Amino acid sequence: MPMPTEEGVSRLVAGLVAGRGFDLEGVEVSTAAGQTRVRVIVDSDETADLDSIAELSSEVSARLDEADDEFGGVRYLLEVTTPGVDRPLTADRHWRRARGRKVRVRLRPGVTPPEPGLPTSFEARAGALDGDRIALVLGGKRAPHLVTVGLGDIERAVVEVEFASPNARELELTGGVASGRPPAGADAAEHTATTVDASDSTEGIME
Structure with a gap:
């Protein structure tokens, strides 16, 4: 059979x-x-x-x-x-839909992190996708700022569950949560489920 x-x-x-x-x-x-x-x-x-x-x-x-x-x-x-939410971000559309969400990024071996002192595995907030580069917001709520990373330099990335809302500056730098997607933060828990x-x-x- x-x-x-x-x-x-x-x-x-x-x-x-x-x-x-x-x-x-x-x-x-x-x-x-x-x-x-x-x-x-x-x-x-x-x-x-x-x-x-x-x-x-x-x-x-x-x-x-x-x-x-x-x-x-x-x-x-x-x-x-x-x-x-733990689905790996492997295609351009995954990154577009993850905009505004917190992600865990692991760079490929030998790739230099986007800023000094940053480890090769780090948390960031996904921003806008521009060609083959993704904007990421580092610094959390205290000192949010943008960097960019080539998609080819990323070994693995996944969206992380959040229970606290990001501040307005973080979301402003990302361009906001992608249209039609659940909001980031505490009020997303039930919606995401x-x-x-x-x-x-x-x-x-x-x-």
């Missing part, structure tokens, strides 16, 4: 995801206790509401159920969801 593959699922659902105005951020297929789980991860420039996720989930489920030439009789649990955990699960049979 053939098992679904991440590549196969991606190929089947990419058009549906794009048609709904989402980016396909990844597909994960896992099996535990005899249950196959297919997880489709999507994102967009605007906040993904539960209704949109549910509608997309129904369309994805129907498409997978029709894929008898790819999979045969495999019961699966489908989950369509948005990325968590409903946004990044927004998901819809359905069961079906690929046959």
Whole structure:
């Protein structure tokens, strides 16, 4: 009995995801206790509401159920969801959507930090993306100031959860939180939970 593959699922659902105005951020297929789980991860420039996720989930489920030439009789649990905040920032669109948020950046080995005394792994607030360089606000609330780093010099970067609001100067330097994204700070906690955990699960049979 053939098992679904991440590549196969991606190929089947990419058009549906794009048609709904989402980016396909990844597909994960896992099996535990005899249950196959297919997880489709999507994102967009605007906040993904539960209704949109549910509608997309129904369309994805129907498409997978029709894929008898790819999979045969495999019961699966489908989950369509948005990325968590710990999703690595690997594409230009990730950085655009992270504007205004606190990020943890790790530079590649041998890369000189953007200012003296700064370690190769540091916290900053993401600013505007300009070509292949990202503006970062260093100094926190006490002495916020801008530096820029080449995307090619970054080995890994992730958005960090915040429970305190940044000051006005920090956000001013970043250009503000990206449109349609959750606000940075304490009042983002509940909003973020409903946004990044927004998901819809359905069961079906690929046959």
